[in-house]
Amino acid sequence: MPLLYFDVIEGRNPGELEALLDTSHAALVEAFGVPERDRYQVVRSHPAGQIVALDTGLGIDRSDQLVVIHVVTRARTRAQKEKFYELLAERLRRDCGLDPADLIVSMTENDDEDWSFGHGRAQFLTGELQ
Structure with a gap:
């Protein structure tokens, strides 16, 4: 946890x-x-x-390299979120050649009772995870 969903346009190879x-x-x-x-x-x-x-209305031009990331996570501070957005855009540009204009990120917060990692248990609630 967090759980990240990546929506991309077809055509990327496994290495990308x-x-x-x-x-x-x-x-x-x-x-x-x-x-x-x-x-x-x-x-x-x-x-x-x-x-x-x-x-x-922001004047952002997008290409066929668009990446939409939806993050499902426990509550995070504003500073953590802003740091993530900045690091993500910077590193995807550096390591993957992704133009920051082609990155959209959305975050959804949920609570400990909203997670089960297997075996039919809510591990945050049972104390198996912190």
């Missing part, structure tokens, strides 16, 4: 996807202070016409 996931995880570990093995990621590829991401 691996770099995207590895780089994103490193930014998450640094910004949120989660353990290295706290890694949950799902990639969904879509045909180009199935992702519509306009600029909300």
